[in-house]
Amino acid sequence: MTPKTRNTLLIACGLVLAAIYLFPLYWMYVTALKTSTAMFAAPPSFVPPNPQWDVFAGVWVERHMATYLKNSLIIASCAVLFIATLGSGCAYVLARYRSVWVDVGLFLVLMLQVLPASLMVTPIFVGFSQIGLLDYPRIAVIVAITAKAMPFFVVLVRATFMNVPAELEEAALVDGNSRFGAFIHIVLPLARNGILVSALLIFMQAFGEFVYSKSLIQDVELQPASVGLSTFMGPNSVDWNRIMAYASIYVTPILAAFVLLQRKIVSGLTSGALK
């Protein structure tokens, strides 16, 4: 077998595997485009007979998706902003030094990373209601997400900072920079890509966050798109084409961002997640 046929064969196999694995996504888009009758046809059609493009606009208006997505955006952006601001400094210090205290800090961060949101939501709900934070439910959710996702961000970004040579920082100090100046002008710019990629990953998670939002936000006007989707999906729902249209509108921006940046996201993830 020549290398060329081997490669062709492997590419073909790879494409088939990817097609099988990503079939659910394809099915989401195809179902969204089907009419109600086409949706329940047996055998199912794999290309919609007469695609219903206006279903997206219909679902958008009818399910108030503008409000839901706006809330998701607000929650995810604020959470990422907090996480990136607080987490970058933490990751930097934990990457720069080696001591018992750094080990203790890292251990603490790793331990806080593993606490499941669905199990922490009870004490958070009760605690937040006692200090009155539940009166500002969006802030409550942002705080809860920040606490939940920051450890993961710290772990990922720490790996980035470890790749910034300490010599560059030392040189900046010799040139008369303060620690603060060296951090802002030398270290942060060099770690920018890693920070942005990790922040994007955290954003994607926060954009789909469900359990805190569902439990802490009662007001429909303030709920994010994940909660909106859950109320759309009743136990006896038959509106599958419209549910899939909702899902498509919700995830397409995330999928597009991911496909465009996937090289960077995957390398950011692999450099940090196992450390």
Added chain:
Amino acid sequence: MRKALSTLWDGRGFDLLLVGIPLIFLIAISGSALVYNVIMSFQEVDIFSLGTFFRPFVGLDNYIAVLTDPQAWPIFGNTLIFVLCSLGGQFLFGFFLALFFNMQFPGSTYLRGLFLVSWVMPGLVTGAIWNWLLAGDFGVINFFLQSIGVIDDPIFWRSSPDFALWSVIITNIWFGTAFNMILLSVGLAAIPKDLYEAASLDGANAFRRFYTITLPMMRPTIGALLSLGLIFTLQQFDLFAAITDGGPNNSSNVAQYWAWQLSFREYDFARGATVSVLMITLVIIAAVFYVRSTRHEVRG
């Protein structure tokens, strides 16, 4: 005073500030919630005493109530099945795909990266899609299974007590396979190629090379991945909310979902906290294994 202030941007104080604020925040929210959770599990908490700090302590009553609940052991059993099958499935499929994409070919890294969309999608959306794929009457999975002759009659995945848990497990395997694959790929890429060449020269076949080189060299990765997988599986909530809601009749319920139901459906916050304490203890044990298995990297 001036010296103390200047150390904040040019000395030890700078580091302490950077690391201190986030850690204080984390401890204030997650740490105190953890402690509060334990306290609540020994208290009598209802919807009326929710707003007060001082509630009657009831000793182990909540624990006794949870552990003698007739639903408790089936739910713990489900949790075990869910964790073991999800972990096993994600790991096997992930390992297979990692080995496949490790045979470098043009575009292999790009294709491999695409798989990770399953991991970045909102859990609720994944749940919604699989809900429809697994639908009893018109689900496309049943259609595939029937056309290749595996089953004669459609399976009602979500509403049948025998299959409800499996519909969540299947979805969770799909969700986690890509993450397993990516991390296993990293481990595979780190194995020196000359080891394989030397083994081939010595006449070891592919199976033997896998068994004597790949597996032993991958041990740290596999250990870290399995404990990480355990942690992630015990965090899974969205798929249950989207697909079965724990039903029918708790046949697909697991502890982490039950804890939430107790608190937010039955407003029994004390028992919700009790189940949480039991499960968090388990997660922390897994986490200690995870941290231990990555310890050399953490230090290095």
